[in-house]
Amino acid sequence: GAVVSQHPSWVICKSGTSVKIECRSLDFQATTMFWYRQFPKQSLMLMATSNEGSKATYEQGVEKDKFLINHASLTLSTLTVTSAHPEDSSFYICSASWGAWSNQPQHFGDGTRLSIL
Amino acid sequence: SQQGEEDPQALSIQEGENATMNCSYKTSINNLQWYRQNSGRGLVHLILIRSNEREKHSGRLRVTLDTSKKSSSLLITASRAADTASYFCATGLTQGGSEKLVFGKGTKLTVNP
Numbered sequence: 001g002a003v004v005s006q007h008p009s010w011v012i013c014k015s016g017t018s019v020k021i022e023c024r025s026l027d028f029q030a031t032t033m034f035w036y037r038q039f040p041k042q043s044l045m046l047m048a049t050s051n052e053g054s055k056a057t058y059e060q061g062v063e064k065d066k067f068l069i070n071h072a073s074l075t076l077s078t079l080t081v082t083s084a085h086p087e088d089s090s091f092y093i094c095s096a097s098w099g100a101w102s103n104q105p106q107h108f109g110d111g112t113r114l115s116i117l
Numbered sequence: 118s119q120q121g122e123e124d125p126q127a128l129s130i131q132e133g134e135n136a137t138m139n140c141s142y143k144t145s146i147n148n149l150q151w152y153r154q155n156s157g158r159g160l161v162h163l164i165l166i167r168s169n170e171r172e173k174h175s176g177r178l179r180v181t182l183d184t185s186k187k188s189s190s191l192l193i194t195a196s197r198a199a200d201t202a203s204y205f206c207a208t209g210l211t212q213g214g215s216e217k218l219v220f221g222k223g224t225k226l227t228v229n230p
């Protein structure tokens with residue numbers, strides 16, 4: 001149980017393009033979803049936390065207008081990288097949890113490798 | 118800011134040996150979690166240990182937590198080639214009124230057949 005699906009797994013696009021990444025909880029209701037960014041051989045950096053039906057809470061240094069997060073339902077959150085540039089190339093991973101999430105495991109998607117040319 | 122720091126950064130062992138990874142952290146925590154990541158994939162949750170617990174087992178995994186030393190260890194017994202992955206500790210904490218899960222840099226484990 002607790003399966004999270006992330007799509008697409010890999011995307012290559014031209015500079016200036018906007019890219020949408022979807023994160024779905026397949027068998028549970030995800031009241032809280034998280035978006036992380038991971039650089040090669042490094043740790044996960046939390047970008048934002050989103051609760052269903054409310055605005056996402058962004059971490060310091062993460063541009064809200066650049067990384068648009070929507071969590072419109074209990075099973076879907078999306079991250080849109082707007083006007084992507086080469087420096088936005090990275091591995092983006094979502095995770096989801098429910099209820100009192102801070103004392104429960106997070107369930108991760110398989111990540112999206114984004115390459116901006 | 119970095120909270121958990123894993124040690125060693127990389128570990129290479131033979132199949133059948135035990136692997137021990139350590140995690141140190143700086144501030145008080147609500148819980149500590151260990152995750153595994155295969156190359157290019159998402160993370161898989163292994164064990165969550167609460168701040169009032171000292172040890173937890175799950176199959177071949179054993180996690181200890183010493184809050185006085187602000188450290189935790191993950192022991193994998195009788196390792197297998199399939200255990201090859203990166204292992205991350207993550208501290209669940211309350212920071213600025215918000216609850217967060219902060220990941221360390223990870224230990225890259227290689228189990229040689």
